Amino acid sequence: MSQKIQAVKGMNDLLPVAQKDFKLNSALWQAFEDVVVAWTRSFGYHQIRTPIVEQTGLFVRSIGEETDVIGKEMYTFSDSNDKLxxxxxPEGTASCLRAVVEHNLLYNNPQKLWYMGPMFRRERPQKGRYRQFHQVGVExxxxxxxxxxxxxxxMSANLWERLGIREHLTLELNTLGNQQERAAHRTALIAYLQQHxxxxxxxxxxxxxxNPLRVLDTKNPDLQAMANAAPRLTEYLGTESLAHYDALKNMLDGLGIRYVENPRLVRGLDYYNLTVFEWTTDKLGAQATVCGGGRxxxxxxxxxxxxxxxIGFxxxxxxxxxxxQEFGQLAINNAPDVYFLHQGEGxxxxxxQHAALLRAEGLNVYLHCGEQSLKAQLKKADASGAAIAVIVAQEEQLNNTLTIKNLRTHEQQTVAASAALQLIQQWKKA
Incomplete structure (x- = not known):
């Protein structure tokens, strides 16, 4: 027997049922995707889809050559044909903006866009951190x-409400000022760090x-006192940057969105300025940040x-x-409306044929395949979670009838095939 080939470590299969080492399943995932589509539509955002492979220069230019993402984590290779x-x-913003610039989408027309898909980083896999991971991005x-x-x-707070996890997330907020203000602070900060x-x-x-700002974001407890005493960016902010930040906070206060100001919040990518924010939780161990973004x-x-x-997140x-999965709520209904059973020649x-007619009326129908006793098929119908079973056997074929069984109340009726839809819809609503 040939040796089994396994998935790459940190790149997970998403199965209909949860796996031992990966607790998520496709039903939960699909229910979440349905929520995302409705949520983005309710705010007037439009979906954009970009390739998962881009020229390396795109990420070097946007994310920053000295960041950990570029220096350590990207999966990079040469194209054998044109040697690109x-x-x-490794993230979605750069690809989204490349597409916007390439197709001139901002020509006299601001854009509200969103995307969803896999990202890739060469990291040590652990709970909540994988080499192939998936993001929803909004720009x-x-x-x-x-x-x-x-x-x-x-908008992000609204999603937490829809998912039932708002109480488990904390909004952290900061401002990084503009390029000139960051440059002045950077000079002072490097001088301070050199002293220590x-x-x-x-x-x-x-x-x-x-990337000296990232030093202030250190998780090393031995460096906390030094980091706390470092020059603060807020001391270098001009009137316009402070006004932008104050106006944002006033709006959040007016919307009833609580936040914690974190002057050491800098985010991990070089392109941020002015507003930065993160939604964090204490329920996932070391992987505290669930959502992050900024200008x-x-x-x-x-x-x-x-x-x-x-701006995006x-x-x-x-x-x-x-x-x-642990604290929220997400309506998952993977069960068919109707389970079709059959027995006998033809x-x-x-x-x-009857299943096709019911699907045309908007019902989700599972058709049993293979030869089994009706008793065995009914057990499978019960296990499927379907509300209704429809039986076609010899008698039903001869009389052009269908036997309808309510799997919740166990009531059963044999009706003319033309009357089956009405009875099914009646029982489904009950």
Whole structure:
């Protein structure tokens, strides 16, 4: 017997039932996708779909060459035909903006877009962190004011309400100012870190000159006091940046959305400026961040487009669904409305014909395939979760009738085939 080939570690199969090492299943996932489609539509956002493979330069230019994502985590390879360097996308914003710029979608027309799909990072797999993971991303492009910042945060809060997990999430909020303000703070921060270089761990020393803000976001308890005393970005913010931030907070207060200001919140990618935010939880162990985002004014221009304001967020589906599975609510109905049973010569074809008629009326119908006793088929019908079973045997074929059984009340009637739909709909509503 040939040796089995297993999935790549950290890349999970999504099965109809939960797996031992991966607690999510396709029914839960599909129910979540249905919620996302309705949720984005209710806010007026339109879906965009982009390839999972892009030119590596797209991510280097947008995310930042010195970030961990580019330096350590991307899956990169050479195309054998034209020798391009290609990468599996590690996040969705860069691909979305590449498509917007390439197809000139912002020509006199701001855009509210969303996407959903797999992302890839070469990381150590653990609960809530995988090498192939999935995100829902929302991007508002071409809007300058703090009102769209507030809308995006309110939009995310609305999703938590729909999923029944709002009480388990905390909104953390910060502002990073504009490029000039960040540059002034960066200079002061590097000077401060150099004074305390002996205290820094290896990771912080590496980041000190490339991404010093990330040093302040360290999880190392030995560095907390040093990080708390570091120069704060808020001290370098100008009037416009502070006004944008204050207006956003006033709007969130007016919407009744509670938040915690976190001056050390910087996010992991270089393109953020002004507003940044994260939704965190204490229910998933080390993987605390479920959703994060912020403004990235300037990135569209960096990717070859005309200057335009932009803000967005992304949420990790796996982490979110682990939270929903344990604490939330998500209506899952994977059961058919009707389960068709049949027995006797020619009965399977007759069952197929009647099943097709019921599907045309909008019913979900499962048709039994293969030869089994009616008793065995009824057991499977019960196990399927269907509300109604329809039986086609010799007598039904001879008389052009169908036997309808209510699997909830166990009531059973044999009716003319033409009357079956009416009875099924009546029992289904009861």
């Amino acid at each position: 360097s290609l990468s599996l996308r 508002a492009l071409g809007f300058d004011g703090p009102d769209v910042d507030a809308e995006l945060i309110a 270089e002996a205290l820094l761990d290896e990771d912080s020393r590496r980041r000190m000159h490339t 990235y004014n300037g990135l569209i221009e960096e990717l070859g487009g005309k200057p335009a304001s932009a 992304a949420l990790g589906i796996e982490r979110l669904l682990l939270l929903v 009965s399977s074809l007759v069952a197929m």
